[in-house]
Amino acid sequence: ARVRVRHGVRLGLNLATHPHQTPSPLHRSQGGDCRRAPRGETMMRALLLALLLGLAAAFRAPALAARRRGLAPLRGAVSEVTTEEFERVVAEGKPTVVDVYAKWCGPCQVLAPELEKVADHFEERITFMKMDSDVETEIASRLEVYALPTLLLYKDGQLITRLEGAFPAKMLTEELEKVFFD
Template identity: 40%
Template sequence: MITLTAENFEEQVLRSGKPVLVDFWAEWCPSCRMVAPVLEEIAEEYGDRVTVASINFDENPEIAAKYGILGLPTLNLYRDGEVVQQIRGAKPKRLLLADLEPHI
């Protein structure tokens, strides 16, 4: 999983040649900790089709504000620099994959 910052967001996400699933998270968010291992599994199993990345909400407020992130965890799937899917809250792996499958 890639760690994102305001400095590398454009290059790693918006200019990526394949879809990028971005996890907006924070240290204080228990649901974020629940979804993190699931995202690691998705990164390992689907890494050839989608890049999985995370960005700390508290350390990168300008990115979170730009994409209207109000609650955590929020997962944005970017394709060709645009958000094509937004998933709010923690979900089991099978439900996350069901949401992502049409886009990856």
């Protein structure tokens, strides 16, 4: 076989699959002889993935439909809300914590699991919600949210205070006890 060399790179010969050569160590480290999985195996993986995604969507659909109709409870775990749901829940007057976040925000991702722990601790005593500032831009602007994450604390329908930044669960629990129950 004729091999052309241009700028120090061999052209026209794939050393990984050439019958007279063994794969280089580099090729071995990247998956052996660089062959693809058999077509049937690839199809089975794709079908299994599609089945799992379909099942996940089927189990989630009733809860999402109930939330859209405003029937799903928002207490306990942190629930994603729209502007309308936010206004309805705050108007109820119960202690409410609203986490204004963005998916691209690193500190928001740090705060999310901590807020879930706090929500589990307070169960029914405080309503926890989260609102994506990139989706609900109008309400985020109206609430003057300029830093992310921002926790807005409401009691009797009124904004009591706001906390900006990510906090550990223990610190959040202490602050919420002080604000809402002291």
